[in-house]
Amino acid sequence: MLRRALLCSPALLLVRPAQAQQRLSVVASFSILADMTRQIGGDRIALRTIAGPDVDAHGFQPKPSDAAMLANAAVVIRNGLGFEGWLDRMIRSSGFKGALVTTADGITPRMMDAHAHHGHDHGGAGRRQNHSVGPRRVPDPHAWQDLGLAPQYLRNITAGLIAADPGNEALYRRNAEAYAARLAALDQWVRAEIAKVAEARRKIITSHDAFGYFGEAYGVRFLAPQGVSTEAEPSAAEVGRLIRQIKAENISALFMENMSNPATLQRIAKEAGVRVRGRLYADALSVGSGPAPTYEAMFRHNVSLMVPAMRGDAA
Numbered sequence: 437m438l439r440r441a442l443l444c445s446p447a448l449l450l451v452r453p454a455q456a457q458q459r460l461s462v463v464a465s466f467s468i469l470a471d472m473t474r475q476i477g478g479d480r481i482a483l484r485t486i487a488g489p490d491v492d493a494h495g496f497q498p499k500p501s502d503a504a505m506l507a508n509a510a511v512v513i514r515n516g517l518g519f520e521g522w523l524d525r526m527i528r529s530s531g532f533k534g535a536l537v538t539t540a541d542g543i544t545p546r547m548m549d550a551h552a553h554h555g556h557d558h559g560g561a562g563r564r565q566n567h568s569v570g571p572r573r574v575p576d577p578h579a580w581q582d583l584g585l586a587p588q589y590l591r592n593i594t595a596g597l598i599a600a601d602p603g604n605e606a607l608y609r610r611n612a613e614a615y616a617a618r619l620a621a622l623d624q625w626v627r628a629e630i631a632k633v634a635e636a637r638r639k640i641i642t643s644h645d646a647f648g649y650f651g652e653a654y655g656v657r658f659l660a661p662q663g664v665s666t667e668a669e670p671s672a673a674e675v676g677r678l679i680r681q682i683k684a685e686n687i688s689a690l691f692m693e694n695m696s697n698p699a700t701l702q703r704i705a706k707e708a709g710v711r712v713r714g715r716l717y718a719d720a721l722s723v724g725s726g727p728a729p730t731y732e733a734m735f736r737h738n739v740s741l742m743v744p745a746m747r748g749d750a751a
């Protein structure tokens with residue numbers, strides 16, 4: 437009798453599991469990781485992003501409200517490889533006690549020269565000058581620009597969500613699997629598009645060195661006046677060298693980036709007599725109404741601009 441009464445109670449019928457469930461509180465350090473996390477977590481997570489669309493995460497200056505959002509988070513998602521040095525300080529001061537996911541964990545980073553005159557540091561702790569002579573070697577943090585490395589990002593995010601919310605393991609795994617399949621297809625599409633460009637013409641000038649992984653994965657040579665970080669200005673000699681190279685090699689693909697100051701690049705374009713072919717999305721997505729509001733849309737947008745520009749097609 438009692439059981440039947442409970443089952444028929446209108447109040448109980450209104451409580452459905454999805455509504456009764458508290459959504460998992462997740463914070464992503466920047467917009468690209470936020471989108472990946474959203475694809476896997478779906479509506480089971482309450483997601484917030486520290487460095488949002490079109491925001492440069494390199495020299496990011498967190499506000500006190502950013503630290504406050506960490507305090508109550510169950511999971512924090514960061515790239516690692518020295519990309520978000522500012523986040524370590526925030527985490528220490530916020531009292532964050534949840535799970536910290538480093539998406540680049542398990543990836544062997546590409547190493548690059550940190551040019552001495554740039555004097556920049558992505559903020560990574562513990563990176564020291566080698567005593568050997570020559571430029572300092574630092575890990576390149578932009579591993580998300582190779583879709584072949586994305587599965588490792590997805591595995592790390594999925595493991596973090598499951599650790600904090602084991603009840604939704606099956607859903608997180610299912611979402612991650614479907615997402616990984618879409619990214620694998622996208623990777624094939626990028627390869628097919630790049631193959632439309634003659635090998636000798638696969639060269640691109642961008643504001644800063646964000647496309648090293650992209651270049652290695654897809655066989656495109658990227659040249660940047662600004663080096664690996666957006667925090668340093670290039671020297672006059674470096675800019676002059678780049679202009680001579682553009683002319684000598686007849687490079688036609690010159691791009692701005694969404695979160696960089698375009699002044700240097702515009703000067704290079706003018707002096708080299710080359711037109712800027714648009715805006716690539718490197719370290720941040722666009723706003724929702726822009727051309728690259730998701731990680732997948734970012735690749736489609738970037739590659740759709742890169743291919744005709746490298747070929748020298750009139751646009």
Ligand code: ZN
Binds near residue numbers: 494578645646664665
């Ligand atoms: Zn960058």
